[in-house]
Amino acid sequence: MRPSGVMAHNMKAVLLCITASAMFLANNLACAENYPDPQLTAVTTPESIARSKEIDAYALGVLAYEWGYPLVRMERVIRTYTDVPANKPATSYRAPLNQIGWATELATPAAKDMPTANSDTLYMSAVVTLTEPYVLSVPDTADRYYVINVFNMYQDCEHYIGRRATGTKAGRFALVPPGWKGTLPPGVTPLNVTTDKVWLWGRIHVKQSEPLEPVKALQAKFDLRPLSQLGDASHAARAETLPPLPSIAGNDLGFFVHLGYALQHDQIKKTDEALVAQFERIGLTRQGFDQKSLSPEQIAGLKRALADAPLVVSASITTVASKRNGWDWLPIDDFGYHYPLRALVAGPYLGGNASKEAIYPVRFTDSEGKRLNGANRYEITFDKAPPVGAFWSLTVYNAADKMLVENPIHRYKVGSDTAGLVTKADGSFTIPVQHDAPQGPDKANWLPAPQGDFYLILRMFQPGEEILGGAYPLPRLRTVK
Template sequence: MTSRTSQSSASGADSLAGLAADAYVYGYPLVFDVSMISAFMHKGFGSLAPTPFNQFGHSTKLATPDAHFVSVNNDTVYSIAQVDLSGGPVLLHVPDTAGAYYVLQFVDVWSNNFAYLGKRATGTEEGVWLIVPPGWSGTAPDKVRGVIEAPTAVISIVGRNACDSPEDMPRVHALQQRLTLTPLDTTTHRTGLPAPDPAVPEELRFYEQLRLWMANFPPAGPDQDYQERFQPLGLLEEGPTPYVNADPALVEALTEGLAAGKARVEAASNPPDDDGRTPGAWEANPHLFDYNLDHLGIGTIDAPQWKIADREAAYLVRAAAARAALWGNHGYEAVYAHTFTDSDGEQLNGSRSYTLRFEQPPPVESFWSVTMYDTPDYYLVANPAGRYSLGDRTPGLAYDEDGSLTVVIQRERPNSPGEAANWLPAPAGDFRPMIRLYTPKQSVLDGTYQLPPIVVKG
């Protein structure tokens, strides 16, 4: 195994506080992911109603600012299911989309993307798939197209159907109704998630969640070996929680480690100002979701160029990805690019007006979009126009005679009809837009294509 330097704080991983910081970075994706699963099941997301295990919850509209989910997209309509496999395999029926773009992304509770179904991965025809729990050794029914092996007993299926506009919703709604999950047998499945002891002090709640959920959803073997380091923190203790009336020295170390771990994840989620990039350059990392090294199934690309070689470095990448873009796709499915600054290197802010000029359309096989998010939450931005993104499928865009497209980014609606047609509303304060490139071409993946910077409007 590689050196700890990529994960350890300056104080060293051998101190309890340093070890606690490492544990935060390692465990943040699990805690955040399971928390989002619980939120989905009990509160829903935006127009997705609360939905129990082994059922799909469907968006009834494109995402709006009431969907409090980091970097939620406004290009596709979500169909999301939390799947429990503790009672055995589940059958998934997928309808024929008649060539229209869709993707079903399979994510374990450690936030690893481990399988894909959809236009890129498996085509758009109808089919039945079998989702099986870890270690399953049964026989699949004859009618299934394939077996999807889940790394954890609870997983998320994040479905996205391309939706061109509100008028396109009836087509999408009809597809949603034919997307179903059916347990293979009548064995009882769980109805909830393991709950942390409410007596644990709030400042230690993260570590109690991590302890509990690590035990219930063990990771791959090499990760289990790594987390053995966390024994001194009480994270591997079974049974009653060790965090009620814990030793003051441990409480101090965990508290310090929590703050240090958060700072490390936040720093990894935001590029440094002096990283050598051109001012205003978009940060597009096609390899942000390459941290899954152990379970790469149907629809994934199991190749060295799509894996982070240093396992411990992958933990920090995984945490940053969960923090800024939970449940995002591998780069070969979609590339996400964001920026915080304009071409002068200044923070983007709604007190100014900007333009984003595409001399030619971004090179994609499917479609592209640019979406507005606030900071620091990365939520969609409410605005009177009800426009949260625009892209090549947006009706009424005003292209120049040479085929270029100039997007106008500002808080107030432009007076010019042409600019108003290309207007992406901004919030009053700081913001971070994101460009999504669906099924990107090779020039995007290898970096030879560069997105244009956002420029202060003259």
């Protein structure tokens, strides 16, 4: 049967369309040859599917670690810091949930709670579950330096209370949880926070050899209580505890178990919701971590991620830090989307201040790039004392455990309050940093070092613009031959 004229016309039109489409596709393919695109030639096989699952899980696992490490760290830390031993040492700041804990002695090498602890201030800690606003009342410290950081569960410092930010007069500050609707009494300053658990981390300055009794009397005047108990003179904090984290003994993916717990119990920032939704592919949701839903390839990818992600986090300092006279200069303010940096700070530098409050240049190497080691002797020369509004100090830490260094003279730092610091007529001074006692004119400035690897932190509280702007030259380090 021969097609009618109409049918023939339609078939011709279809053929023309097919021919035109083929020519269009051929032209595009010809153009694509200049831009290699393996996605267009990828072949799906059982082997490639298995490999893709491992790779996808690895990539998401690294990202989940970078993003979620602060949450896991905080969930663990707040349980540690609310677990008060019966024989609590004087250097400890642990306290029961919703209560203030103060250290009543300066940190020593025996104080193991906080890595890179300073020897300038008495620390304060309070973990608060905001079932309602809590009011922190602070006394008049008569210009004595103190600061209290209000950290959310992401290790973001959302507020500062203290000498620089709010002054040293007496005051009341309400920690207001997300979604709370109500009215605060007159004279109470609201501090809105983004998670319903917060960590108050404080410091009060103690000068070297200063009597501690007046400082302890000040500490006793800091008060924390629920808003509903603000006017109750007989208020006594209830004994409360946090539920234990899920056991992860023997689980190679225990980090993700704890991250899954955090996703269940902590608010997720709106800006992070789309990111967190991606983690569903590796069993991480707001219902927790579903390890049973994962294939062997995905589990292998997550294990590899947990091996590599800490290295990525550790190296993140190189993306923002600069070198100033051999010191790593790391300005900390708003982390933004730099999740690896936030994770780094939440680890060994937990509780660190932003640069406007304090700056912490770190030194790991000598002028030749070799690690600082107690087998060598060093001299650190300041052209002048750091221009700060509060105080400064130079402290040595063991590289292995990030703790203060035990030494025969029990000196862990040299700073603005070091008695007998030898200074030249032009205002410069040199600090010998070595394991054995030095000789010479600067021996009174000796900062003892361990026998092995160590690093230095130069703390400058309330740094002046000369420091923040880079005009102040950081001290020079010289290896003594």
